[in-house]
Amino acid sequence: MGRWRDGTGTLRVLRDTPVEVPVDVRLDVPVDVPLDVRLGVPVDVPLEIAASYRARSRGLLGRDGLTGAILLTPASGVHTFRMRFAIDVAYLDRRLTVLAVTTLRPGRLGLPRPRARHVLEAEAGAMERWGLRRGTRVALDPGPSSAQPPYVR
Numbered sequence: 001m002g003r004w005r006d007g008t009g010t011l012r013v014l015r016d017t018p019v020e021v022p023v024d025v026r027l028d029v030p031v032d033v034p035l036d037v038r039l040g041v042p043v044d045v046p047l048e049i050a051a052s053y054r055a056r057s058r059g060l061l062g063r064d065g066l067t068g069a070i071l072l073t074p075a076s077g078v079h080t081f082r083m084r085f086a087i088d089v090a091y092l093d094r095r096l097t098v099l100a101v102t103t104l105r106p107g108r109l110g111l112p113r114p115r116a117r118h119v120l121e122a123e124a125g126a127m128e129r130w131g132l133r134r135g136t137r138v139a140l141d142p143g144p145s146s147a148q149p150p151y152v153r
Contacts, residue, residue, distance in 0.1 A: 004051035077112030086124035091116040
């Protein structure tokens, strides 16, 4: 088993099947769910990786928002004490499969989840737009500017 490193990269939300779109919804009309998610195309999201104790402890504290997502690893639970905005939280197992997705308002405690090894955080509503839900697989790609990949074997 390798260990993770702090860094940046891309989160790819993998879809096995397209999301069902009602017949009366025209594909050229914008809706809440992006077209690429509705058609089953993987969604790429900018990602920060927080693997060190210091980076995990800081997390999203002191920020007014987030572009993309942040991955806390290893982690099985989170809190939103002293945070300024609501977040979506996805608990991932060791194979990067989503175990559960929830939304936490500021000042809340997300209880640890059994089998969770990583926690993915994003602004509230983002994970629904990406099509991220229980059972969805995600993949991580290291950023092009990173000298070393975030996961080292």
